[in-house]
Amino acid sequence: MSWDIFIQDLPNVPSINDVPATHRPKPIGERATIIAKIKEAVPFAEEQDDWVFIRQPGMDISLQLHMENAELVRYVVAHVHSGDQSAACVAAILRALGLRAHDTATGELFDGNSLDESL
Numbered sequence: 835m836s837w838d839i840f841i842q843d844l845p846n847v848p849s850i851n852d853v854p855a856t857h858r859p860k861p862i863g864e865r866a867t868i869i870a871k872i873k874e875a876v877p878f879a880e881e882q883d884d885w886v887f888i889r890q891p892g893m894d895i896s897l898q899l900h901m902e903n904a905e906l907v908r909y910v911v912a913h914v915h916s917g918d919q920s921a922a923c924v925a926a927i928l929r930a931l932g933l934r935a936h937d938t939a940t941g942e943l944f945d946g947n948s949l950d951e952s953l
Contacts (some may be wrong), residue, residue: 840912843860875927890917895924
């Protein structure tokens with residue numbers, strides 16, 4: 835199982851198909867704040883440059899921070915490589931960030947409430 839989840843500024847709509855064509859996502863926050871919230875949700879996450887790696891039994895995720903500029907993160911891509919707990923981990927990160935995401939595996943929205951599992 836391998837897929838990508840785009841964590842970004844998305845409107846509160848029921849489906850990705852309901853996102854208005856005029857919607858332009860804003861940056862999601864300052865780099866330091868985003869990384870701190872990720873590490874709060876996943877204490878064993880390891881930061882390296884503009885990446886955060888999560889590798890534990892049942893989890894294999896690479897988070898790539900896409901920067902607006904030197905300080906602001908435009909969006910994060912969660913590259914889920916494998917692991918039966920990876921989806922729950924991404925859900926925990928989304929809850930910590932207060933954001934939603936576009937799940938490329940399903941083509942639909944993915945948010946922190948999608949899975950109610952704790953790490």
